[in-house]
Amino acid sequence: MRIGELAGATGATVRAIRYYEEQGLLRPERTASGQRIYTEDAVDQVLWVRTLLRNGFPSRAIAKLRRCTSAEEITPEQRAVIYEEHARIEAEYRAIAATRDRFESVLAFIGDAPKPI
Amino acid sequence: MRIGELAGATGATVRAIRYYEEQGLLRPERTASGQRIYTEDAVDQVLWVRTLLRNGFPSRAIAKLRRCTSAEEITPEQRAVIYEEHARIEAEYRAIAATRDRFESVLAFIGDAPKPI
DNA sequence: CTAAGACCTCACGTCGGCGTCAGGGGCAAG
DNA sequence: CTTGCCCCTGACGCCGACGTGAGGTCTTAG
Numbered sequence: 001m002r003i004g005e006l007a008g009a010t011g012a013t014v015r016a017i018r019y020y021e022e023q024g025l026l027r028p029e030r031t032a033s034g035q036r037i038y039t040e041d042a043v044d045q046v047l048w049v050r051t052l053l054r055n056g057f058p059s060r061a062i063a064k065l066r067r068c069t070s071a072e073e074i075t076p077e078q079r080a081v082i083y084e085e086h087a088r089i090e091a092e093y094r095a096i097a098a099t100r101d102r103f104e105s106v107l108a109f110i111g112d113a114p115k116p117i
Numbered sequence: 118m119r120i121g122e123l124a125g126a127t128g129a130t131v132r133a134i135r136y137y138e139e140q141g142l143l144r145p146e147r148t149a150s151g152q153r154i155y156t157e158d159a160v161d162q163v164l165w166v167r168t169l170l171r172n173g174f175p176s177r178a179i180a181k182l183r184r185c186t187s188a189e190e191i192t193p194e195q196r197a198v199i200y201e202e203h204a205r206i207e208a209e210y211r212a213i214a215a216t217r218d219r220f221e222s223v224l225a226f227i228g229d230a231p232k233p234i
Numbered sequence: 235c236t237a238a239g240a241c242c243t244c245a246c247g248t249c250g251g252c253g254t255c256a257g258g259g260g261c262a263a264g
Numbered sequence: 265c266t267t268g269c270c271c272c273t274g275a276c277g278c279c280g281a282c283g284t285g286a287g288g289t290c291t292t293a294g
Binding site for chain 4: 119120135150153
Binding site: 051052054055082083085086089090092093095096097098099100103104106107 | 168169171172199200202203206207209210212213214215216217220221223224
């Protein structure tokens with residue numbers, strides 16, 4: 001598929017997809033004339049990349065993990081990135097959970113009475 | 118307390134605290150010579166502001182919520198902000214939880230074998 | 235063959251949350 | 265009184281994840 005189709009399938013913009021490639025997150029083939037050609041897998045890859053980005057992953061961390069596909073060896077650096085990011089995401093998860101709880105208790109009062117935030 | 122003490126008590130930098138004021142998130146008193154004076158409450162306020170910012174709240178949303186303190190009326194706009202941000206944080210919570218789970222399953226394999234991300 | 239799209243590569247603009255000077259004022263201790 | 269530290273107001277810098285042209289090329293429908 002070409003870039004426009006991939007964009008449509010993922011909800012990303014064309015510019016964003018080119019940006020992901022620039023950051024080493026995607027490696028599409030090229031036609032003789034230079035147009036990018038993506039496999040079907042790219043859809044899931046882009047969706048996953050966007051999930052990670054939304055969750056605060058720096059694109060460099062994603063790029064480092066990018067090469068660990070099924071049967072390959074995992075490098076110590078990749079292992080470090082995984083531990084590091086896991087810790088970060090665990091902390092973020094707890095923070096979000098706390099904030100969400102606080103909002104829910106606020107919502108329990110809204111509709112009737114105001115509540116301080 | 119003065120700004121340096123507040124910074125020490127909250128882990129924020131002096132610059133950050135001045136920035137929060139610039140965005141309407143804090144309203145310290147001033148001495149005759151212009152120095153900022155904070156009450157004890159400011160510590161919790163700053164901590165809460167930073168929690169919200171870490172959780173992806175735009176500072177303008179925080180500013181809009183800032184005025185709804187205990188006994189006051191809540192405006193429709195504030196109500197809207199609360200619902201809106203609650204939806205956002207709920208979505209983010211689910212996304213983070215999913216990513217965390219994915220990482221945990223990866224971690225279950227690391228140390229022994231590589232696992233795709 | 236031609237015209238409309240879709241695509242290409244630079245390359246500068248934007249936005250939020252501060253960092254980081256520059257240049258100057260306030261204040262408690264010795 | 266002066267030394268040293270904290271404080272003040274601008275104002276520019278930075279970084280990441282794109283947006284937004286400009287100016288040219290490719291592809292495909294008619």
